[in-house]
Amino acid sequence: MDMSQYLEIFIDESKEHLQTMNEILLELENDADNLSHLGEIFRIAHTLKGMSGTMGFTKVADLTHKMENVLDLVRNGALKVNSQIIDILFECFDALEEYIDHLEKTGKEGDLDSSELVRKLAVIAETKSVDGIAAASGKPTKTEAKVEAKVSSADESSSEFHISLNDIEDVLRHAFEQEVNPFLIRVTLDEGCMLKAARSFIVFNTLERFGEIIKSYPIAEEIEDEKFDDSFELLYFTKLEANYCKNELMHISEIKDVLVQPLTEDVLTVSKTPQKDVEVELEKVESKEVESKQKEDSAASKTAEKAKTSKTVRVEIGRLDNLMNLVSELIIIKTRLEDLDTTTSKGFDQNNRNNMNEAIEYLERITTSLHDAVMKVRMVPVERTFNRFPRLVRDLSKDLGKNIKLFMSGEETEVDRTVIDEIGDPLIHLIRNSLDHGIESPEEREKSGKDEMGFVALRAYPDGNTVVIEVEDDGKGINPEIIKKKALEKKLITVDEAELMTDKELINLLFKAGFSTVDKVTDLSGRGVGLDVVKSKIEAINGTVEVVSNLGQGSKFIIRLPLTLAIIQALMVNLNEEKFAIPLNNIKEITTIETGKITMVQDQEVVLYRNKTLPIIRMKEVLEIECDEEPLDELIVVIVKKGDVEAGLVVDSLIGQQEIVIKSLGKYLTGIKAIAGATILGNGSVALIVDPNQLF
Amino acid sequence: MNELKEFVTFRLKQEYYGINIQNVENIEKVLPITRIPYTPSYVKGVINLRGIIVPVVDLRNRFGFESTQTTDEARIIIVNLDELKIGMLVDASSEVLQIYDEDIDASPNVRKDGSNEFVKNIGKKNGRIIMLIDLYKVLNLEQHNE
Numbered sequence: 001m002d003m004s005q006y007l008e009i010f011i012d013e014s015k016e017h018l019q020t021m022n023e024i025l026l027e028l029e030n031d032a033d034n035l036s037h038l039g040e041i042f043r044i045a046h047t048l049k050g051m052s053g054t055m056g057f058t059k060v061a062d063l064t065h066k067m068e069n070v071l072d073l074v075r076n077g078a079l080k081v082n083s084q085i086i087d088i089l090f091e092c093f094d095a096l097e098e099y100i101d102h103l104e105k106t107g108k109e110g111d112l113d114s115s116e117l118v119r120k121l122a123v124i125a126e127t128k129s130v131d132g133i134a135a136a137s138g139k140p141t142k143t144e145a146k147v148e149a150k151v152s153s154a155d156e157s158s159s160e161f162h163i164s165l166n167d168i169e170d171v172l173r174h175a176f177e178q179e180v181n182p183f184l185i186r187v188t189l190d191e192g193c194m195l196k197a198a199r200s201f202i203v204f205n206t207l208e209r210f211g212e213i214i215k216s217y218p219i220a221e222e223i224e225d226e227k228f229d230d231s232f233e234l235l236y237f238t239k240l241e242a243n244y245c246k247n248e249l250m251h252i253s254e255i256k257d258v259l260v261q262p263l264t265e266d267v268l269t270v271s272k273t274p275q276k277d278v279e280v281e282l283e284k285v286e287s288k289e290v291e292s293k294q295k296e297d298s299a300a301s302k303t304a305e306k307a308k309t310s311k312t313v314r315v316e317i318g319r320l321d322n323l324m325n326l327v328s329e330l331i332i333i334k335t336r337l338e339d340l341d342t343t344t345s346k347g348f349d350q351n352n353r354n355n356m357n358e359a360i361e362y363l364e365r366i367t368t369s370l371h372d373a374v375m376k377v378r379m380v381p382v383e384r385t386f387n388r389f390p391r392l393v394r395d396l397s398k399d400l401g402k403n404i405k406l407f408m409s410g411e412e413t414e415v416d417r418t419v420i421d422e423i424g425d426p427l428i429h430l431i432r433n434s435l436d437h438g439i440e441s442p443e444e445r446e447k448s449g450k451d452e453m454g455f456v457a458l459r460a461y462p463d464g465n466t467v468v469i470e471v472e473d474d475g476k477g478i479n480p481e482i483i484k485k486k487a488l489e490k491k492l493i494t495v496d497e498a499e500l501m502t503d504k505e506l507i508n509l510l511f512k513a514g515f516s517t518v519d520k521v522t523d524l525s526g527r528g529v530g531l532d533v534v535k536s537k538i539e540a541i542n543g544t545v546e547v548v549s550n551l552g553q554g555s556k557f558i559i560r561l562p563l564t565l566a567i568i569q570a571l572m573v574n575l576n577e578e579k580f581a582i583p584l585n586n587i588k589e590i591t592t593i594e595t596g597k598i599t600m601v602q603d604q605e606v607v608l609y610r611n612k613t614l615p616i617i618r619m620k621e622v623l624e625i626e627c628d629e630e631p632l633d634e635l636i637v638v639i640v641k642k643g644d645v646e647a648g649l650v651v652d653s654l655i656g657q658q659e660i661v662i663k664s665l666g667k668y669l670t671g672i673k674a675i676a677g678a679t680i681l682g683n684g685s686v687a688l689i690v691d692p693n694q695l696f
Numbered sequence: 697m698n699e700l701k702e703f704v705t706f707r708l709k710q711e712y713y714g715i716n717i718q719n720v721e722n723i724e725k726v727l728p729i730t731r732i733p734y735t736p737s738y739v740k741g742v743i744n745l746r747g748i749i750v751p752v753v754d755l756r757n758r759f760g761f762e763s764t765q766t767t768d769e770a771r772i773i774i775v776n777l778d779e780l781k782i783g784m785l786v787d788a789s790s791e792v793l794q795i796y797d798e799d800i801d802a803s804p805n806v807r808k809d810g811s812n813e814f815v816k817n818i819g820k821k822n823g824r825i826i827m828l829i830d831l832y833k834v835l836n837l838e839q840h841n842e
Contacts, residue, residue, distance in 0.1 A: 685728040
């Protein structure tokens with residue numbers, strides 16, 4: 001069977017499961033006695049085992065199977081949770097994650113070797129299981145219901161069957177009359193059996209060739225759902241001999257043992273006389289079953305509840321893009337209608353025009369809500385990115401010998417899916433930076449009178465049309481003097497420049513390419529990526545990053561991301577015959593400036609505006625447009641801001657504010673200076689979007 | 697092997713050129729082209745091809761011919777190469793020609809004008825000569841891939 005079509009689903013689901021596993025492992029570390037955590041991990045390992053087994057990924061299946069063994073011991077109280085076990089579970093988690101990553105990239109399991117890990121797990125399972133059994137018999141297990149749920153495996157040694165015969169006496173009697181042999185059969189599957197349901201199906205099929213299966217324990221549906229441990233029981237009518245049946249069944253692979261017990265007519269009388277007892281006992285069993293079921297149910301509902309909070313609809317990004325395209329088309333049509341309205345309104349009578357206006361308003365409402373709806377589909381909580389950080393901080397602080405606590409808040413803040421994918425690496429980098437360079441060693445901290453425990457805070461919150469993510473630490477902060485020295489050494493700035501720079505400007509040199517304050521590249525932050533890459537990655541998704549630092553008190557990196565990427569408000573301007581869009585969120589104000597007031601400072605035109613020097617940028621020069629007309633007395637200037645810096649863009653005329661759909665220029669035309677993309681105007685022509693951030 | 701290959705042919709000045717039909721997505725009438733700054737002169741600009749922004753290369757400019765006013769006959773041939781969609785502005789598009797492998801020769805490399813380096817092969821059909829162009833070179837993709 002071709003499984004490739006399920007691969008994507010498998011990867012998605014596995015990732016989700018692994019994410020939960022990661023969270024629980026971290027919780028478990030703090031709360032080692034909490035059995036519900038263990039149960040949860042066990043369930044995840046079990047699910048992964050089942051899924052990977054079906055997909056034919058034997059390594060994953062093998063690893064999870066061994067994990068299950070160990071977890072089972074822990075769950076039954078045979079093994080105590082200690083840091084070693086948690087470490088090994090983390091190792092397993094890492095290995096699994098690596099397998100899944102590899103699968104995602106190549107579609108194959110890869111040849112990552114986890115045999116060592118598997119061996120370790122096996123050793124634990126084996127050695128501890130000996131003590132474990134003793135311990136288990138010595139002290140009563142805490143989770144009786146769970147033991148009850150596992151009744152079939154516990155009872156394996158005894159030959160008592162669970163199938164009750166009292167309700168099928170008539171059938172039995174009839175069978176004896178017909179000289180059909182009734183058998184009770186217990187089939188035990190191999191422990192490593194991956195597809196228990198499939199195996200049992202084969203068993204059923206085999207038996208039904210020669211006779212009839214009357215009853216099974218557990219019931220057939222549960223067997224199909226693999227809701228049994230290793231064995232199941234059947235009441236079987238056949239004319240064949242017991243041994244023959246057994247042989248037939250033993251031929252099926254992955255069957256460990258088959259126990260066939262013939263029923264004689266005695267059972268009828270036996271079951272008749274102590275019927276009451278049996279019934280009582282049955283009731284007991286049933287009530288216990290109900291109990292265990294209830295427990296299971298409550299556990300299930302608990303997980304369901306948990307799952308609900310992060311319930312996501314998996315939508316193929318391509319379909320979403322298509323939807324986005326439709327919306328953009330709608331917006332284009334809307335703009336076209338508006339055009340039509342203004343150009344032809346002279347020929348219309350008042351009534352017509354009103355209708356037209358109404359129609360446009362309606363269309364506008366639709367497009368706005370459609371836009372919102374689509375955007376919401378694309379939004380995911382930043383939790384998806386955040387939840388790998390506790391682990392990162394845990395591991396790093398262990399490696400560094402620092403005591404560091406991570407605070408996270410605002411994980412529920414939502415941003416566009418594309419942003420989520422892009423923001424992970426920069427954040428990892430910033431957090432590594434904080435841990436590695438920011439926070440001092442415990443001794444140093446003590447010396448400077450700080451709490452020995454360092455802290456890193458990761459916060460996300462929406463702020464107007466943007467989402468802010470902050471990475472803050474209470475470390476030593478950034479020393480502008482050191483940066484100045486470094487920058488001079490690396491010839492990033494000249495001595496003169498350095499003299500003029502403020503501390504803030506100096507600190508922002510960190511983001512310049514070729515700058516790294518630590519001489520030796522450590523394993524931690526030395527992945528060949530500097531802060532300049534962080535900056536360019538964030539800017540690539542139209543975000544900004546800045547840093548605030550107080551020497552000795554810590555530093556804070558502030559990332560601002562746009563909520564949406566695809567549709568923005570923009571100001572349309574004219575330059576000669578060409579139209580350009582300037583994103584509205586870059587624009588501070590629009591004004592006119594007298595040409596006479598412009599002065600030249602260091603080859604740069606500037607003007608004094610509101611008591612500040614404002615650099616003037618001639619858009620026609622920047623965009624390689626011919627400029628042949630007479631110089632004007634008054635210039636139309638669009639003042640744009642980038643952080644605290646402002647500049648005035650000179651344009652010919654203003655068209656107005658418009659909602660525009662950002663389109664990429666494609667791979668053929670990449671890295672074009674000053675251009676962020678293109679958009680399609682109402683008349684179908686293309687206008688370029690100016691990226692003011694690249695102008696100064 | 698005498699395979700039959702199909703080429704979309706187009707005219708530039710008085711000569712006919714061919715592109716493997718596998719690379720041709722469609723042929724469009726000339727749409728409004730928006731100029732893009734900071735691009736080589738042969739990149740004429742971008743067009744809106746039903747919601748997708750497609751760059752257009754002016755083949756006259758690329759081949760070193762003088763540029764003229766585009767006529768009604770002018771077309772933009774949309775080619776698809778390595779998942780890139782690029783338009784090529786030509787003077788006119790012509791028919792699809794089927795040429796046998798054995799009728800395709802190596803480029804003679806005699807002419808020394810600009811278009812020479814872009815011609816990979818020469819195809820013959822019914823006494824006509826079609827210059828088969830190397831799209832990678834024409835679109836400067838080798839440089840792009842670096």
